[in-house]
Amino acid sequence: MNRIESSKELEALVSKLRAESKDRFISISSGTCGRARGSTKVVEAFKEAAKGKIDIKVTGCHGFCQAEPNVIIFPEGIFYQHLKPEDAKEIVEKTVLKGEIIDRLLYKDEVTGERYVYQKDIPFYKKQMRILLGDNPFIDPTRIEDYLARGGYLSLAKALKMSPEEIIETIKASGLRGRGGAGFPTGRKWELARKQKSDIKYIICNADEGDPGAYMDRSLLEGNPHSVIEGMIIGAYAIGANEGWIYVRNEYPLAVEHVTIAIEQAREAGLLGENILGSGFSFDIKIARGAGAFVCGEETALMLSIEGKRGTPRQRPPYPVEKGLFGKPTVINNVETWANVPKIIDKGAEWFSKIGTKTSKGTKIFALVGKVRNTGLIEVPMGITLREIIFDIGGGIPGGKKFKAVQTGGPSGGCIPSELLDLPVDYESLTQAGSIMGSGGMIVMDESTCMVDVAKYFLTFLQDESCGKCLPCRKGIQKMLEIITDITEGKGKEEDLETLEELANVVKDTSLCGLGQTAPNPVLSTLRYFRDEYLAHIRDKKCPAGVCKALIKYTIDPDKCTGCSACKKVCPQEAIVGEAKQPHSIIQDKCIKCGMCYDVCKYDAVVIT
Amino acid sequence: MPRIRIDGIDFEAPEGWTILDAAKFLGIEIPTFCYHEGLSAWGGCRLCVVEIGEGKNTKLVTACTYPVEEGLVVRTATKRVIRARKVLIELLLASCPTSKKIQDLAAKYGVERTRFKPDWEDCVYCGLCVRICEEQMMAKAIGFVNRGGKLKITTPFDKTSEICRRCGGCIYICPACQLRCEGPEPPSVVCGRCYNALQPTCIDYYEDYQCYMGLKGECGTCIREEPRKKGG
Amino acid sequence: MNIDKEKIVSLIRKHGAKKESLIPLLLDIQSQLNWLPEEVLREVADRLQIPLIDVYGVATFYKAFSLKPRGKHLITVCLGTACHVRGGQRIVEAISRELGIKPGETTKDMKFSLETVNCLGCCAIGPIVVIDGEYYGGMTPQKALSLIKRIEKEEG
Numbered sequence: 001m002n003r004i005e006s007s008k009e010l011e012a013l014v015s016k017l018r019a020e021s022k023d024r025f026i027s028i029s030s031g032t033c034g035r036a037r038g039s040t041k042v043v044e045a046f047k048e049a050a051k052g053k054i055d056i057k058v059t060g061c062h063g064f065c066q067a068e069p070n071v072i073i074f075p076e077g078i079f080y081q082h083l084k085p086e087d088a089k090e091i092v093e094k095t096v097l098k099g100e101i102i103d104r105l106l107y108k109d110e111v112t113g114e115r116y117v118y119q120k121d122i123p124f125y126k127k128q129m130r131i132l133l134g135d136n137p138f139i140d141p142t143r144i145e146d147y148l149a150r151g152g153y154l155s156l157a158k159a160l161k162m163s164p165e166e167i168i169e170t171i172k173a174s175g176l177r178g179r180g181g182a183g184f185p186t187g188r189k190w191e192l193a194r195k196q197k198s199d200i201k202y203i204i205c206n207a208d209e210g211d212p213g214a215y216m217d218r219s220l221l222e223g224n225p226h227s228v229i230e231g232m233i234i235g236a237y238a239i240g241a242n243e244g245w246i247y248v249r250n251e252y253p254l255a256v257e258h259v260t261i262a263i264e265q266a267r268e269a270g271l272l273g274e275n276i277l278g279s280g281f282s283f284d285i286k287i288a289r290g291a292g293a294f295v296c297g298e299e300t301a302l303m304l305s306i307e308g309k310r311g312t313p314r315q316r317p318p319y320p321v322e323k324g325l326f327g328k329p330t331v332i333n334n335v336e337t338w339a340n341v342p343k344i345i346d347k348g349a350e351w352f353s354k355i356g357t358k359t360s361k362g363t364k365i366f367a368l369v370g371k372v373r374n375t376g377l378i379e380v381p382m383g384i385t386l387r388e389i390i391f392d393i394g395g396g397i398p399g400g401k402k403f404k405a406v407q408t409g410g411p412s413g414g415c416i417p418s419e420l421l422d423l424p425v426d427y428e429s430l431t432q433a434g435s436i437m438g439s440g441g442m443i444v445m446d447e448s449t450c451m452v453d454v455a456k457y458f459l460t461f462l463q464d465e466s467c468g469k470c471l472p473c474r475k476g477i478q479k480m481l482e483i484i485t486d487i488t489e490g491k492g493k494e495e496d497l498e499t500l501e502e503l504a505n506v507v508k509d510t511s512l513c514g515l516g517q518t519a520p521n522p523v524l525s526t527l528r529y530f531r532d533e534y535l536a537h538i539r540d541k542k543c544p545a546g547v548c549k550a551l552i553k554y555t556i557d558p559d560k561c562t563g564c565s566a567c568k569k570v571c572p573q574e575a576i577v578g579e580a581k582q583p584h585s586i587i588q589d590k591c592i593k594c595g596m597c598y599d600v601c602k603y604d605a606v607v608i609t
Numbered sequence: 610m611p612r613i614r615i616d617g618i619d620f621e622a623p624e625g626w627t628i629l630d631a632a633k634f635l636g637i638e639i640p641t642f643c644y645h646e647g648l649s650a651w652g653g654c655r656l657c658v659v660e661i662g663e664g665k666n667t668k669l670v671t672a673c674t675y676p677v678e679e680g681l682v683v684r685t686a687t688k689r690v691i692r693a694r695k696v697l698i699e700l701l702l703a704s705c706p707t708s709k710k711i712q713d714l715a716a717k718y719g720v721e722r723t724r725f726k727p728d729w730e731d732c733v734y735c736g737l738c739v740r741i742c743e744e745q746m747m748a749k750a751i752g753f754v755n756r757g758g759k760l761k762i763t764t765p766f767d768k769t770s771e772i773c774r775r776c777g778g779c780i781y782i783c784p785a786c787q788l789r790c791e792g793p794e795p796p797s798v799v800c801g802r803c804y805n806a807l808q809p810t811c812i813d814y815y816e817d818y819q820c821y822m823g824l825k826g827e828c829g830t831c832i833r834e835e836p837r838k839k840g841g
Numbered sequence: 842m843n844i845d846k847e848k849i850v851s852l853i854r855k856h857g858a859k860k861e862s863l864i865p866l867l868l869d870i871q872s873q874l875n876w877l878p879e880e881v882l883r884e885v886a887d888r889l890q891i892p893l894i895d896v897y898g899v900a901t902f903y904k905a906f907s908l909k910p911r912g913k914h915l916i917t918v919c920l921g922t923a924c925h926v927r928g929g930q931r932i933v934e935a936i937s938r939e940l941g942i943k944p945g946e947t948t949k950d951m952k953f954s955l956e957t958v959n960c961l962g963c964c965a966i967g968p969i970v971v972i973d974g975e976y977y978g979g980m981t982p983q984k985a986l987s988l989i990k991r992i993e994k995e996e997g
Contacts, residue, residue: 033963036976065965212921215962250868250905251961291864292904293756294959308863309895310753310902315652315674367964369923375965407922441964443922457925461959467902468734468753468760470653475700478758479725499724506696509669509689510655570983572938594938595931596982752894754901765897766879 001144003270006278007157017149022055023075026096027137029068031061031222032254033215038084039069045088046071054096057146060136060223060258064124065376067107072119072137079119080105110373110395124374127393129355129363132339133379136223141258144265147226153271155342159234160279167238168194171341173349175361180206180297180334181409181438182514183360183427189331193239193321196329201241204325204332205232206302207248207255210294211410212461214441216365217335219377221248221255224339225262229285231341233276236283239331244283247302249290259287294411294465298513299324299332301467312467313513334439336365356382360426364437370407370444373398380425387421390444401446405529409438411458411465412518414525415451434525436518450547451530452537456484458522466515473516476507480523489550492538501527546608549593553609556597558583560605567597567606613681628659628672628683639685640694640714642701642784643735644673648744651736656697656714659685669693691718699723704733706798707791710784715799727798731785734760738779748772751779848873849884858889863899867906876907904958912947912954914992917971918985921960924967928981932968933957935982939989952996953989 004010028046030039043058050056062070067081073095080091080102087105094100106115107122116122139146147153159167172187193201205228209217220228232244248256263285266272274282288306295301301311303325324330340362344352353361360382366389369375373395380389386406390396397403405415414435416423423429427437445454459481468474480503483496504520504527511517527534536542543551556567556576563581575591578584586597598606610621615631622631627650632639643654652674659672661683669690672683684690698718701711703725711733714720736753739762743749750773754761764770780786793800852869856862866885871877877900886896900906918924918933933944936955940948947954963969966978970985977988 032961032976033966033978036963036969036978037966065963068966209962210960212925212960213923213964214960215964218962251958289865289868290903291868291906292958293902295756305864306861308861308891308899310756310898312753315671317676317678369964369967370926377965410922441922443926443964445926449926457922461920463758465959466757468756468758469651469736471655471697471700471733474734474757474760475704479700479703482726495724502692503696503725506693510658510693510697512652512655512671572935594934594982595928596935599981599983749892749894752892752898754898756902765882765893 001265001269003268004277005270007160010153010157010277014148014151014154017145018151021146021149025055025057025074026050026091027057027059027062027072027074029060029062029064029070029072029137030058031219032252033065034061034068034070035254037068041085042069042071042083042088045085046092049088049092050096053092057138057140059139060141061133061219061377062137063130063133063219063377063379064122064374066124066374067376074137077118077120079107079116079122081107110398123395124376124378124393127380127384127388128378129381130379131343131363132220132224132227132336133365133377135227136219139224139226141223141225142261144226144262144269147224151346152226153230155345156230156233156271157277159237159345160277160281164194164238164240167234167345170349171238171344174344174352175349175356175359176337176340176344176352177360177427178334179336179340179364179439181412181436183437186333186337189321189333190235190239192319193241193329193331196322198329200243200326200328201239202325202328202330203232203236203239203241203244204302204306204330205244205246205335205338206297206299206332207246207252207335208290208294208297208302209249209252209335209439210297210465211412211439211441213369213407213443214367214410214439216367216377216440218252218255220335220339220365221252222258225255225259226266227339227342228259228335229262229266229272231338232285233272233283234341234345235331235333235338237281239329241331242283244285245288245306245325246285247288247290247296247306249296250292251290256287256289263287293467294461295467295513295515298515300513302332303330310467312469313515315512336440357424357426359428364425364440366440366442368394368442368444370442371397371399371401371446371449372444382426383424385422385424386416389425389442390421394444397444397446399446401448403444404447404449405445405451407435407443407445407454407522408441409436409518409521410441411462412436412514412521413438413441414521415445415454415529416525417529419529434528435521448545448547450488450543450545451526451533452484452488452543453545453547455523455526456481456488459484459519462515462519466519470510470512470516472507472510473512473519476503476511476516477519479503480507480520484523487534487537488543488548490537490541492534494535494538496538497527497531497534552593553588554586554591554593554595554597555607555609556584556586557605557607558585560603562603562605564602566600566602570596570600572596611677611679611681613677613679613683615683616685622677624677626677628661628670628675628677628681629657631677632659632672632683632685637685639672640718641673642710642714642733643737645737645740645782648737648740650674651740654697654701654733654735656694656701658690658693659683660687660690694718695720699725701733702798703727704730705785706793706800707731708733708785708787709790710787712790712793712800721799723798732762733785734762735784736762737782737784738762741778741782746774746776746778748774748776845874845878845881846884849881850888853885853888860889860891863889863891863896864903867900871906876910878910879908882908910947910951912951914953914973915956915971916953916989917956917958917961918944919959919961919963919967919969919971920957921964921967923964924960924969927968929968932970932980932982932985936985936989939986952993 069083070081176186177183296305296311301313305311320330561583568576642656650673652671657672658669698720702723750770886893
């Protein structure tokens with residue numbers, strides 16, 4: 001790739017690449033999760049089978065994780081799912097060369113039985129608005145040419161012709177709010193940073209996506225890293241920064257790889273470095289890697305981590321825009337926020353502000369996971385209801401089970417019960433319901449999830465991830481965990497709930513940083529909506545969902561047991577006795593409730609009460 | 610010089626002062642634990658929290674680290690603050706009941722019990738020892754290690770330090786080591802024998818230090834009797 | 842340890858001998874040596890002119906660093922929320938029982954190390970187990986144990 005010296009050259013190059021790009025190709029979804037499902041071998045098989053017949057594009061996530069490994073055949077948009085390497089040859093010979101559809105590889109709606117040929121018709125995709133993720137299937141993240149062919153970096157060229165103040169006004173008018181979770185108005189943050197007088201300013205992309213259950217940023221960085229880079233260059237120009245950092249968590253090796261390649265290619269093309277597109281503006285990006293600390297997603301801790309120190313947050317003021325990385329004015333924004341910037345510059349603030357609700361504009365990417373049929377990454381306009389997301393897009397709860405709650409916002413968020421399913425998804429509504437928007441994790445839970453156990457899970461997570469600096473977070477979380485653990489073990493007392501609530505509120509009030517301040521949210525929201533479940537654990541010493549080990553029993557139903565001994569073979573404690581072909585039974589004293597017997601029994605004979 | 614209002618008192622504070630500096634100057638008492646005049650402010654114990662802001666958007670911040678700014682409104686002893694302090698002291702008691710400093714705080718702020726399981730630890734991670742070693746002795750022989758529930762203060766690799774000059778500064782300043790309280794008798798973790806004082810006045814219902822001992826008295830923080838009924 | 846010293850010196854040259862390089866430097870050293878020995882940390886503190894307690898504090902703060910030697914095969918089980926809801930904890934327990942070690946520990950024969958991680962970002966296809974850098978989705982305690990048994994067999 002030769003260095004592009006001016007915006008005219010860029011426009012010419014983009015037109016050329018657009019004209020040259022092939023309409024017909026097979027796009028194979030191969031992000032980290034695709035690879036965990038075996039997409040690497042599928043890619044190899046396709047490369048072999050398609051030689052000389054049709055182009056192959058190995059891309060980032062297509063978003064429908066449930067269906068992976070999957071391909072989309074363009075230009076028609078035919079969607080094939082659950083692929084094995086053997087299918088490659090058949091697909092090329094039948095669909096590509098003869099136009100025949102292979103029925104068994106089509107997406108099938110579990111409830112209606114209907115099969116869908118085209119991606120756009122699949123219910124999972126239909127209600128989405130894939131402004132950011134929609135480019136993924138068209139882009140091989142290791143080729144900047146693909147991004148350019150989609151009109152990439154044209155927004156940068158446009159921005160460099162505007163004044164920094166104009167850009168900031170555009171972002172302000174669009175209503176874009178930080179997508180990392182707090183939802184601070186992006187334009188205002190940039191304005192504050194611009195006003196600071198300093199020789200050096202920094203911008204940072206926070207890619208430390210630590211919320212368990214959220215992987216939107218991973219998909220953007222793996223699948224379309226240039227969209228983030230372009231946004232950062234525009235932002236840097238707007239606030240007057242010449243150096244930028246992308247802080248990627250250590251657990252995302254593929255994202256680190258693709259961002260590294262993208263930066264190098266952008267440098268080669270002259271889109272990063274000195275005198276970008278002949279504008280006189282210079283900017284470059286370095287990559288910083290996390291090292292396994294959730295708290296480093298907090299902005300002050302993140303900056304300390306880049307400086308090579310322990311990630312212990314500090315109080316604000318002073319805010320990062322005044323005094324941030326190395327003491328200089330710094331703008332930190334989330335990956336998704338940066339990715340929105342080129343689109344806003346391209347299509348305008350008015351276009352963006354028409355999407356969403358009054359206070360929450362634009363789209364939001366969510367990771368819809370848990371006990372739901374269609375798991376994957378979805379991008380929807382703000383204001384869509386939870387019901388639409390979980391049932392229309394997600395396809396509802398599998399296995400004939402009932403919806404119980406949806407957890408949003410990760411460990412800083414809360415659980416929302418079925419009464420609130422018609423809640424519109426936006427920053428304010430979710431906060432009022434006792435949760436938060438967060439970075440986008442959305443975990444669906446059914447009747448087999450114990451809400452007390454969920455609160456316990458999050459507290460255990462946060463106790464491990466707390467930096468330990470302040471008393472309420474370090475000790476308060478430990479004590480909340482002790483009380484909840486007692487409750488799950490049948491040792492809870494009624495006063496415990498009051499103590500728990502008071503302690504939770506004080507931890508919320510007095511903690512130094514966002515981690516501690518939001519740590520009580522899972523506890524407080526489950527106490528608010530699922531108090532009965534807590535009381536069942538305390539008064540009746542029962543776990544209604546059948547999860548808390550101390551309160552449940554595994555037994556074998558003699559009517560269903562065929563005596564196949566599958567359970568006896570896997571029991572690690574040798575706690576199952578029975579003769580062949582005779583009903584077996586579990587010795588309760590020896591049983592450690594590991595659940596292995598429940599897993600292997602094909603006759604549903606193992607019962608949890 | 611930024612003008613602030615603290616407990617109803619208008620004050621022009623020198624630039625660079627913290628809320629704690631201003632309060633001390635005016636004689637307003639705010640409890641502290643991990644704060645020491647000669648060392649940098651740490652903001653870890655959270656005991657010095659005060660309520661700032663007005664209306665619905667108030668929040669609690671630590672007085673020892675929050676800088677004075679123009680227009681700041683501070684209230685040092687509201688209901689919210691007093692409740693927070695009590696629970697924080699309960700947490701301290703549960704951590705280290707053998708510290709006289711913590712027992713005195715409990716007695717002073719009316720904490721008569723702790724609802725949490727006592728850990729009987731020797732360290733409350735206030736960081737004073739780390740700071741005195743670094744800032745006063747310029748040694749940096751000890752520091753924070755690990756994080757969260759596993760946090761420790763120790764030397765590198767837990768080995769005897771080559772740079773420690775055995776000055777004893779860490780032992781001197783440690784609130785757990787300073788004076789050991791032998792008083793608490795199980796199952797109670799609270800002692801309260803050395804120090805008994807009145808609880809601080811809550812100013813939520815008593816504006817600007819004027820006490821309305823009239824018909825209200827609904828707060829109940831500092832008065833425990835039934836308010837006198839109207840007309841008799 | 843002499844061979845290691847050369848490796849470390851060249852890595853320091855690559856990242857630059859400044860304080861900010863500490864974390865990426867330690868990450869690179871660990872991927873080469875599989876753990877961070879005490880002598881290496883002392884060397885790094887010396888060359889980067891950072892107080893030893895600060896280097897030690899950083900090495901113990903971040904979960905990615907291991908200050909104990911790790912086994913040949915690294916098994917990482919994801920305990921993120923989505924994986925937890927699908928039974929991730931039971932997989933950890935099953936592997937723990939099988940190998941006789943707790944998360945964070947290594948088997949006596951130095952063959953396996955077990956670790957947990959708080960979300961790898963593959964939430965839709967959990968529970969996830971990573972063995973030697975390979976990601977496996979939709980795991981169950983049974984599947985995990987058979988994977989381990991296969992590796993044990995290959996080891997001979």
